[in-house]
Amino acid sequence: MMDETSEPATARCPGPSVQDYLDQDSRPVPPALRYERNDYLGSEDIDTARFTSREWAEREMRQVWRRVWQFACLESEIPEVGDHEVYEIGDDSLIVVRTAPDEIRAYVNVCLHRGRKLRTGGGNVSEFRCSFHGFTWNLDGTMQTPPCAWDFPHVTPEKFALPEAQVATWRGFVFINMDPYAESFDSYRGTFDDYYIWPLENRYKSLHIAKVLPCNWKVAQDAFIESFHVIATHPQMLTWLADANSQYDVMADQPNWNRMINIQGAPSPHVADSVTEEDVLETFYDSRSFYSAAQGRDLVMQEGDELPAIPPGGTARQVLAARMREQLAATSQQDFSQTPDTELLDAINYLLFPNFNPWGGAKSNIIYRFRPNGLDPDSCTAEIIFMSSPKQPGETPPPAKIRWVPEDTLFADIPELGVxxxxFDQDCENLPYVQQGLKAMRKPGITLANYQESRIRHFNQTLDQWMSR
Amino acid sequence: MTHRVAVRPSGVELEVLDGEDVFTAAGRLGYRWPTVCGGKGTCRTCFVQVEEGAENCSPVGPLEREGIEALRRPVDGLTRLACRLRVEGPVTVTKRGVRRRVQE
Structure with a gap:
C-alpha cells in the first residue's frame, strides 16, 4: 500500500547522477548500464522479526530456501565425473556431483536406511557408500543391492533411489532448487541476463573467503546492497566515491533481481564542494597503496612513481580509468581499449534472489554470498569470491579452495582482498550491533530510505511473497 | 616392470605392475582379497599395514585419506588401502585373509 503522506519517490540527490557520469564516459557505454528504472514500492517499515526470530528462520527455510534457485557451487570445482561438493542450507544437505562429462545432479545427502549423512565434504568417489552400514548408491542415484539383502526383503532398489534437487548451470555456476515443481531457472532469472553482461564463464575463481558473522544473513546482505552507509561507515572513501548519487534499479515486475551502480573516482556529494580533482586522484591511490594488485582489482602505483597528472580541464576519473585500462591490459593480455570508464572503476552490484550477489565490470568480479548458518537467526555465513581473468586467455587455473576466516581474524589480514x-571489516563492525539493536529497539520495524534503500525493500518484498505463497 | 609385494602372514608374493594397485594385482594373480566394494575405495575393508618398503608406496590421495581416518589409524603411510596402493619397489604388508581363490 502506498503511504499517502510521503512524497512520490522521485526525489534524488542533488548533483550529477550516475547517468550524467556515463554521459561523460570516454568510451561508449553498453545499453545494459544506460538502463535506469526504480519502481516505487512503498515506504512502510520492515518488521524486525524476520531478522531475529527463530520461528521466522525455520519458516523461511520451508517457504523460501526449499523452493528457490540458489547458488550451490562452481562447475570448475567439480570438473571430473564423481567430483562433488556438499551444499548445505539450514538443515538440508545436498551432494552436488558431476555424473557425466556434461551432467551435474544434486542428491539428498542422506542414507535412506538409518539417516546418516553420506558425505561430510567434497571429493571424488565412484559411488556413495554410507559409513554406518554400507548402503551404497551409484552416481546415477540408484541403490546397489543392500548389505545383508536377505534382511531387507522390503527394500527394493526402485524404492530407494536418492531423492534429487533440480540443477541448472549459468555462466560456470551451479544452482540448485529443492522444489520439483519450481519454475525453470531460465524463467526465474527474468531479464537478469540482459543486464548482467560479463562473461563469468571465462574467468576462474582466484579467491574464496568465508567467515561466520554474528548476525542474520539478511542483516548482512542488506548492508552490502546500498551505498547510503558510506557516509558513516566508510568516511575515508568520501573523497573518491560518489555515494548518495548512486543509481538503484528495482523493477516491480522483476522480483528476482535488482542492481546498483556506484560511481568511483568522483567525490561524494557530501564533500564535493571542498574536494579538488587532485584530491580525488590522490586519495583514490592512497586507499589502495597498502595492498598488492595480485587479484586484478586495485589500481596500484609502483614504488617511487609520481601521481599521474590531470590534464587541464580533465578529471581524476578519466585519468584513473586510463590507468586502470593500462594495468588490466598488462596483467591479463586482453584488450581494454574499448572498455568504458564505468566498467573499469565503478561498483556495479547485482542481487539475484535470494543470495547470488555478483559485481559487474572488467576488473575481477566479486561475488558475495550470504546465507543462514543452520537455523540460527543470529548468525550467518558470509563468503567473498573473486572471479579473475586468467593471465593468458584460454588458461583455466584451478579454482581457489574456500578459506574460513576465524571469528577473531580481520578481513584486513587477508592481503589478497586488497582495499x-x-x-569489509568496517561493514562487519556494524553487523553484531544491528543484530543486538534490533532486539532492543522497541519499534516493530526498521525504516528505509525511499530510493537509496530501495533494493532492500525490493528484496524483502520478494522474500515476503515467498513467505506467504 | 613389476614390483614384488610380500603379504604376511600367508607368505603370498605378488608381482605388481607399474601403475597397478595391490588389490587389482591380487585379483589378476588369482588371489581373494577382503573387500566389500570391490576396489572402489569406499568400504575400507582391504586395508593393510605396511611393514617394509613404505618409501616405495604411492602417496595417499584424498579418498584414501578419508578411509584411513575412518579406520582410526594415523595417516602416516603405514596404514593403506590396498585398492589405492601402487608401488615402485619391494614392499611387505600384513593382511589377513589373502588366499588363493578356490577354483569353481
Missing amino acids: LGPV
Missing part, C-alpha cells in the same frame, strides 16, 4: 579487506 576490500579493511572496508
Whole structure:
C-alpha cells in the first residue's frame, strides 16, 4: 500500500547522477548500464522479526530456501565425473556431483536406511557408500543391492533411489532448487541476463573467503546492497566515491533481481564542494597503496612513481580509468581499449534472489554470498569470491579452495582482498550491533530510505511473497 | 616392470605392475582379497599395514585419506588401502585373509 503522506519517490540527490557520469564516459557505454528504472514500492517499515526470530528462520527455510534457485557451487570445482561438493542450507544437505562429462545432479545427502549423512565434504568417489552400514548408491542415484539383502526383503532398489534437487548451470555456476515443481531457472532469472553482461564463464575463481558473522544473513546482505552507509561507515572513501548519487534499479515486475551502480573516482556529494580533482586522484591511490594488485582489482602505483597528472580541464576519473585500462591490459593480455570508464572503476552490484550477489565490470568480479548458518537467526555465513581473468586467455587455473576466516581474524589480514579487506571489516563492525539493536529497539520495524534503500525493500518484498505463497 | 609385494602372514608374493594397485594385482594373480566394494575405495575393508618398503608406496590421495581416518589409524603411510596402493619397489604388508581363490 502506498503511504499517502510521503512524497512520490522521485526525489534524488542533488548533483550529477550516475547517468550524467556515463554521459561523460570516454568510451561508449553498453545499453545494459544506460538502463535506469526504480519502481516505487512503498515506504512502510520492515518488521524486525524476520531478522531475529527463530520461528521466522525455520519458516523461511520451508517457504523460501526449499523452493528457490540458489547458488550451490562452481562447475570448475567439480570438473571430473564423481567430483562433488556438499551444499548445505539450514538443515538440508545436498551432494552436488558431476555424473557425466556434461551432467551435474544434486542428491539428498542422506542414507535412506538409518539417516546418516553420506558425505561430510567434497571429493571424488565412484559411488556413495554410507559409513554406518554400507548402503551404497551409484552416481546415477540408484541403490546397489543392500548389505545383508536377505534382511531387507522390503527394500527394493526402485524404492530407494536418492531423492534429487533440480540443477541448472549459468555462466560456470551451479544452482540448485529443492522444489520439483519450481519454475525453470531460465524463467526465474527474468531479464537478469540482459543486464548482467560479463562473461563469468571465462574467468576462474582466484579467491574464496568465508567467515561466520554474528548476525542474520539478511542483516548482512542488506548492508552490502546500498551505498547510503558510506557516509558513516566508510568516511575515508568520501573523497573518491560518489555515494548518495548512486543509481538503484528495482523493477516491480522483476522480483528476482535488482542492481546498483556506484560511481568511483568522483567525490561524494557530501564533500564535493571542498574536494579538488587532485584530491580525488590522490586519495583514490592512497586507499589502495597498502595492498598488492595480485587479484586484478586495485589500481596500484609502483614504488617511487609520481601521481599521474590531470590534464587541464580533465578529471581524476578519466585519468584513473586510463590507468586502470593500462594495468588490466598488462596483467591479463586482453584488450581494454574499448572498455568504458564505468566498467573499469565503478561498483556495479547485482542481487539475484535470494543470495547470488555478483559485481559487474572488467576488473575481477566479486561475488558475495550470504546465507543462514543452520537455523540460527543470529548468525550467518558470509563468503567473498573473486572471479579473475586468467593471465593468458584460454588458461583455466584451478579454482581457489574456500578459506574460513576465524571469528577473531580481520578481513584486513587477508592481503589478497586488497582495499576490500579493511572496508569489509568496517561493514562487519556494524553487523553484531544491528543484530543486538534490533532486539532492543522497541519499534516493530526498521525504516528505509525511499530510493537509496530501495533494493532492500525490493528484496524483502520478494522474500515476503515467498513467505506467504 | 613389476614390483614384488610380500603379504604376511600367508607368505603370498605378488608381482605388481607399474601403475597397478595391490588389490587389482591380487585379483589378476588369482588371489581373494577382503573387500566389500570391490576396489572402489569406499568400504575400507582391504586395508593393510605396511611393514617394509613404505618409501616405495604411492602417496595417499584424498579418498584414501578419508578411509584411513575412518579406520582410526594415523595417516602416516603405514596404514593403506590396498585398492589405492601402487608401488615402485619391494614392499611387505600384513593382511589377513589373502588366499588363493578356490577354483569353481
